[in-house]
Amino acid sequence: MKRWTGIVVPLMIMAGWEVAAILISNPFILPRLGTIVEVLMRPADDLLGTGSLLYNAWRSVQRVGLGFLVAALIGIPCGIAMGRYRWLNQLMDTTLQALRPIPPLAWVPLALAWFRIGLTSIVFIIFIGAFFPILINTIDGVKSVKKTWMEVALTLGTSEFRLLTKVILPGAAPIVWTGLRLGFGIAWMTVVAAEMLPGTISGLGYLIMYAYNFGQVNVIIAGMVVIGLIGIAIDLIFKQGEKVWFGWRSLER
């Protein structure tokens, strides 16, 4: 029963859509569902000379992966240092609080000025999007590591370095993972928006913007559907990882 309830509303929307599309009968405003499905069913076919859905999705995933990786590689070590050393956290706190509310896209002009149009700019903007959730959750994660765990480890003869790898990292890992999940979510939204900027020639964001210029609303919608599906899929992977690796956190009494 429960599985079905989630599908009711999307079905109603689709039905309403189809009815409206027939009434309006203008594919430049509201294309018929069939024409969208048609695009989705042939994901490997070239669209308007921009490459296929799959190709563009792959480009977006690559970019987001790259920016996300850089954000994780910088955010996690910084977060560990700031979670571990209070003075460092206090030193950086104001700066972080001031930078954090600036949306990634507000960095676009600067990114273009610094890195010109191209991959580096996009990766930079994704980096900005993913960095803060990763950093902040890593700090919280390290702070959440119980003092008793560290003291036990110390009395058992653990060195400072082993304390990091054997207690702090595994103890903080579940919350760091949450940071990665949130960071990836934001990075994914950011990449699509960043690809709409002038100068890009591939990616899902580019594809739907390009289709707009040709009035191909069905391609736009198909692109949006793919963006949503990939977002859900990646989130599910993160959630699954949480269950498999960090089940202890919710089960701990």
Place this chain on the structure above:
Amino acid sequence: MKLRITDLTKSFTLEDGNTIEALGPLNLEVSDGEFVCILGPSGCGKTTLLRIIGGLERPTSGTISLNSATIEGPNPSMAMIFQEYSLFPWRSVLDNVAFGLEVRGLPKEERHRIARKYIELVGLSGFEANKPYELSGGMRQRVAVARALAIEPKVLLMDEPFGAIDAQARNKMQRELLQIWEKTRKTVLFVTHSVDEAVYLADRIVILTRRPGRIKEIVPVPHHHPRERTEPSFVEIRRYVLRQITEESEIGTPH
């Protein structure tokens, strides 16, 4: 081998700049293989004392020495067992017990072999692969005991280890601890709030005064193990210790 505590004091500086004297001056000698229980009013510095001996806290003055070697900082001769839940929840029982050996760089097979031995000693064979959250409170403290024993320390520092365990399981744990103690002959410093527990376990009971904790009295318990809790002379000691404790915690309290 002797654990010697000499002129030990500890005061804490609070955030508002005031200092509080938590402990001492305190002098105590514990001989090899002795089981000493420490009793005293809440807040008198029992935990602080154990933490200083375990190297987690520095004394304000005075020294701790083991075999006349001064002890500063965590030391492989000392292992601590905390009251609160202290197992690593992401590790299995086996890997929890092997932790101290792992951070010392023992190869996996070796440390698992030793860990298994101690898991058997605390009666948890068959639970090696379980995670801490799958165990009862008593079982978890057994794991903590095995983890402490696995590094083969000379002294076990136990801070109300059975405080959170229900009465029945607690009696069982006490019996088993004594068996383990008889087998391994560690020196044990055991902090407790329970007079009954102290009288059941200890060779000597150290009663501390109110904060700053000093030694009020040392009560030897001459009985052999296993002890019978209902035996008259045993009951007599318990009554005596209880009187000392009550006296100490009631002095000067307004109610």
